[in-house]
Amino acid sequence: MSNPAPEPDFLTSEERALAASFLDLGHVILPVERPDLLARMRALIAAAAAAHLGLPAPSDDGGFLDTIHQRVDGGGLNGLRLAVIEAVGRESWFRPAYYALARQALGHLVGNEMAMQRRLGLSVQLPGDASSLLPVHADVWDGDSAYEVVAWLPLVDCFATKSMYILPLDKDRAVQARLADFAQGSAEDLYRAVEGDARFLDVPFGSILLFTQTAMHGNRINLEPSTRWSMNCRFKSLLSPYADKRLGEFFEPITIRPATRMGMDYRLPGGFDG
Amino acid sequence: MAETRGYRGYIGSRPYFGQRAPQHVQNLVVRDYCRRLEAEYLLSVTEYAMPGCFIMLEEALRELPRIGGIVLYSLFMLPEAKDRRRALYDRVLGQGASLHGAVEGIAIATEADIARVEDIWAVHQLTWTRAAP
Structure with missing residues (x-):
């Protein structure tokens, strides 16, 4: 007698595995789904950084970003960061590309009708620099909804x-x-109280970290010999509750499905007087 | 208040007296206040969303020996308990610093300023409570 086919389930085994990992750890680290787009995104950022510093676009984007501390100090860091984020903001393809890096995983963890943060975040942390630190916190304390997931993207290892x-x-x-x-x-x-349990995550270039901002996190002074470059962006299920970071000012719908559009547009017939 | 020491911005992530403003708008108001008074603006800290929580204000107060003062987006972000506000004023003035409400355009640097702001607070608490449904 042959084995019976497995019982059908609402979730695939892949969805179950990813959800279990996320719910257990509060984060997952995955290979990006579109390495080609990641390379294009990093090339844009490296070229923008080089242009701000009066340099030609580098041939080795990763190496250039990793060693940017040889060309800029703490005093020039914020100007560089703002120049790069402005360059990113001018490219309409950049946010769809960011989403495409983890589209399937975000679908499994968050949903398939999505709101996305409008302005991407960029962190540049020079070795030994104390000016770009984020003390231990959970974003939900600062007005983010507990329903959001942060997609944290390293541009270097x-x-x-x-x-x-x-x-x-x-x-x-x-x-x-x-x-x-x-x-x-x-x-x-607070950090001293949690220091023993804090886990520094190994997120190489080519991967993306998805984590819940209900969990406390932060960074410390970069004691490594190379510069950190990372981006961050929040995603949430379009119709889940919002907190202080609202639609329009902070979030924007990116994948409204047809049935939802139909429902938003539909009005029951009126004119009855009985 | 044109001084060499910078002023720390302070914005909120929860409603105060039923009012909220987007965080980037709060920052614009604080930054503009500092600019008009020729004060160096130090990047704002954002108070947590939990009602009654002032952890980030405490962080800013801890900086007082090194800064000229704190610029709140609004004076109505201060603690609602009068004795807690009084203790806070004393800490600020005791360090030779000042406290500011950017929306109101009001500075607290003397005892007379405190009395003025406390009058505003008292009336605000009274009228807001009575106006609430």
Whole structure:
């Protein structure tokens, strides 16, 4: 007798595996789905950085970005960052490309009707520079919705202190339950309390990190000999609750499906007076 | 207040007295206030969304020995309890610094300023409560 076919399920085994990993760790690290687009995005950024510094577009984008600290110091860093983010903002293909890097995974984790952050974030962290630090925090404390996922994209290999850290969910929830105990303390006091559990993530170029911003995370001084370049963008299910980061000012719908459009446009017939 | 020490911006991520403004708009208002008063603007800290939480304001207060003061997006982001506000004024003035409300365009640098702001606060709390449904 042959084996019966497996019972059908609402979720595929791939969706189940990804969801289990995300729910367990609060993050997943995956290969980007479109390496060709990632290469194009990085080339644009490297060329914009070079142009700001009065240099020709580099032949080795990764090497140029990794060693940018040889060409700019902390004082010039914000000007460089703003010049690059302005160059990115001028390219209408850049945000669709960003989404395409993790389109399937975001579909599995978030949904297939999506709102996307309008302005992409860019972090450049020079070795030893203390001016670009994000103290330990959860974005939901700052007005982001708990329904969002951050897509964190390294433009160079990010590891150890050149990367970001995040707390495992079980440790995170235990500390958040007593966060009010830290009301009179500093962010550094809070970091000291969680330091032993913080995990610095190894996110090489060519991969993308998807994490929940309900978990505490941040970065420290980059003690590695090369510069961190990373981008970040928030995605959320279009019709899930919004917090202080609203549609229009912060988010924009990117994949409204036809049935939703139909529903938004439809009005029940009126004119009845009985 | 043209001084060499910078002024730390302070914006919020929750409604205050039922009012909210987008964070980038709050930053514009704070930055413009600093510009008009020829004060160096230091990138704003953003208060957390949890009601009654002032963790980030505490962070800014801890900087007082090194900065000229704090520019709040609005004076109505201060703690609602009068004694907590009083303690906060004392910490700021005790460090030789000042506190500012950018929307209101009001600075607190003296005891007289505190009295003026407390009058505004008292009336605001009264009228807001009565106007609420």
